[in-house]
Amino acid sequence: GALDPAVELVDLRVDPPFRRGGPAKLWRLLGQVQPQVVHGFTNVGCYFAVPLARLRGVPATVATMGNAVDDPLLSRAEWRLASVPLHMAHAVTGNSREVVESARRILKLPASRLHHIPNYVDPERLPYQDAGLRAEVRAELGRLGLPSDAWLVGTVGRLTAQKDPETFLHAAAGAPSEVAGRPVHWLWVGEGDLREATAALATQLDIGSRVHLLGNRDDVPRLLQGLDLFVLSSSYEGMPNVVLEALGAGLPVVSTEVAGSDVLVLPGRTGWRVPTGDAAALAVAVAEALGQPEQLRRYGQQGHQLVRCEFARDVVVPRYFALYNQLLSARSRGAGDL
Structure with a gap:
């Protein structure tokens, strides 16, 4: 975002690597x-x-x-x-x-x-449970072939080993393809070195039709409004900022037990936590979450409030x-x- 007028931005104009000049x-x-x-x-x-x-x-x-x-x-x-x-x-x-x-x-x-x-995060910059934006994003995703009534389970991150897209995909393969009569689709926003390997694994697991690699987007806060559930499959983090953004946007979260997640993803309050690398546990948590729409709504509200009170x-x-x-x-x- 824009800097406060009192902040002077100085560009050293150094091309990588920084050590050269x-x-x-x-x-x-x-x-x-x-x-x-x-x-x-x-x-x-x-x-x-x-x-x-x-x-x-x-x-x-x-x-x-x-x-x-x-x-x-x-x-x-x-x-x-x-x-x-x-x-x-x-x-x-x-x-x-x-x-x-x-x-x-x-x-x-x-x-x-x-x-x-x-x-x-700055909660004021994050749309929160915006029905108009949700309809707009859903319509856009519909044009990409996603069913209008689908549960959308998504994540945002680089396609790298740290973010563990392999566990994400195995969870997608292990989770129900439908919950309460609605198809479940999984979205990954971001690019990285594992793009081709991730797409190939989705095909190998026969889930290519319900896993969507959306690439880099410059409208992530808007896009989050179209999701029903946010998933973090990372193998390690310092503190996952993307979870803060998801909570701030009013999304419940299923997260691996990476550093910093324990104060954000609170069982019984804002989401579910599972061991890192455990695709089966991740799949079970997603199925449980989608099977309780009222709890999803409540967790989203409580997560938003947590961010505003403690992490704004x-x-x-x-x-x-x-x-x-x-x-x-x-x-x-x-x-x-x-």
């Missing part, structure tokens, strides 16, 4: 701007911004981790390299308690410098500013790193 430009920018706080978000932000800011004498530096150290996104050797700027930062934030705990347990970061601040931008962002102020106050008192 990026650090030198960032070094010069830090000297020109002389910021009070530098906050590095994952990957490039942590690798380069935090060490350069410390060398420039920036009073407060923060690094944010988006995945747990024991998640397979990086090898142990890569995590050891990544831990260098994390140890240099005055404070490290993690988007789930599992991420924070992995930093303490594996990277040996002191607990006093670790802070849990969850991901967030206006609730979470002040926690970052409180951390910045805490760090600056400690530095001014000569209290050292927190």
Whole structure:
């Protein structure tokens, strides 16, 4: 979305990889701007911004981790390299308690410098149980061949091993093809390296007619209004932002037990959680969910309320500013790193 007028966006105009020319430009920018706080978000932000800011004498530096150290996104050797700027930062934030705990347990970061601040969404930018949009999306999907009365079970994510489309497809194959006389269709929004393999597996499992790979879309909030149930099949996450968006849109969720899902997908309140990689359990949960339309509606409402109360931008962002102020106050008192 648009930035607040008080926020100045600076484009360093660096083509990937960032290490070619990026650090030198960032070094010069830090000297020109002389910021009070530098906050590095994952990957490039942590690798380069935090060490350069410390060398420039920036009073407060923060690094944010988006995945747990024991998640397979990086090898142990890569995590050891990544831990260098994390140890240099005055404070490290993690988007789930599992991420924070992995930093303490594996990277040996002191607990006093670790802070849990969850991901967030702006509920005002998410359509919520909009009947007009739902009819519009359903009509569009109907033109793609989906039955107008179908249950639509969908997900949004890259077609990569992390998101585990294989488990998604096996769940689709194992779940009933009809519930309460209505056909069940499964949608995947997103692209990735496993696109061809995913399409081939859908054909192999003989579910190609009811699994639809929609590719990348720039209207995901709108598209969510056409779904009946959101499914996350990921094998690992830090905290799944897409689940926040689904809940904010008023959708009940079936999720694997990845990091951060425990505070979002609440059994008996907002959805169902199943073990990672367990396609059979995922299929059972989807069938159970679709068999209880009134519960679906109630879970969608309660999920939306959960996001507004605990994971909205206006609730979470002040926690970052409180951390910045805490760090600056400690530095001014000569209290050292927190």
